[in-house]
Amino acid sequence: MWDQLQKEFSRTPSQAEIAKYMLEIGIRQEENKLFFDKVAISHSQVAEALGKDKRVVAATVKTIKANKKLYRIFSKLQPTCNLINMANSMGWGVICIELDDPNMPGTLGRISTKLGEMKISIRQTQCPATACDILYVITDNPITGDVIEGLKGVRNVKTIKLFT
Template identity: 25%
Template sequence: MRNFWDTIRERFRDYPSQLAVVRKIISLGLSVVPGPDGSPRVTCDNIEVRTAAIAQALGVDRRVVAKALRRIIEDPELRSFFGALRPTTNLSMASSKLGLGVIRIIPTSASHPGIIAGVSRVIADFGISIRQVIVDDPELVENPTALIVTDGPVPPEVIPKIRKVQGVEAVTIL
């Protein structure tokens, strides 16, 4: 079965700067949709993000962003995918202000199945509820990790148990 990342790489194969734009749009969960006049619009939920702001953030000419967006809108498969993207909240950096705990998991391999299931089981065994799990996409991040936000502080006794989960290389309580 073909991975959609293969499709994205194929469509932007000759345009590395545009591919960088596409990767950032995906990593942020921004949608690319046709505007009322058919021209591409980038939105964060229903808030429009200016092409110039994306270009400035990535250090590319705004025409690179415009061409990437046009390529997306003109390709039905890409348009369908990018139109379905949505941003998500990441509570990990604000967790201490909310009285939440955070565990960072570094996997031996991001493609190893069952890591999150095993870690979740350990956390549940300690009577701790999970509020949020955020996992890096290995296509977007060189060294992917998982952040697990819990309903309360995590006791240090959890660490050795999580380290025993198959596929876990390292664990940190943040």
């Protein structure tokens, strides 16, 4: 998705960085205000988080508001719970799968089927909004070498890494 939106910020790399961050964590824009779910956040807070000047955030908000396509997207963003970093603490597994072609239909289905055949339940899948050739799969059980070997034969799977 970021590939398509990045073009709108091609002449303003600092604004692109702000917009990418908003997309990654789900900061929604309503008019000229920013929200993390129902919590209003200031332009200064976003700027501080990224080491930018708050005027860059304000300019990004203005750019988004002026562009119907961008505003339709950024006005509907929602934060989501990402289980990747805490999965290990829960005794779950996380696999990071790099895909050959992120647009190939059925890849998630093939991965899910293969894991199901190995009696492994999927708790969550995560595809970063800014890098859709990567798929994270969080499972109810720790991942063994057999699981990784089993997934290597799935069509469109380029590489598999264990996320720890």
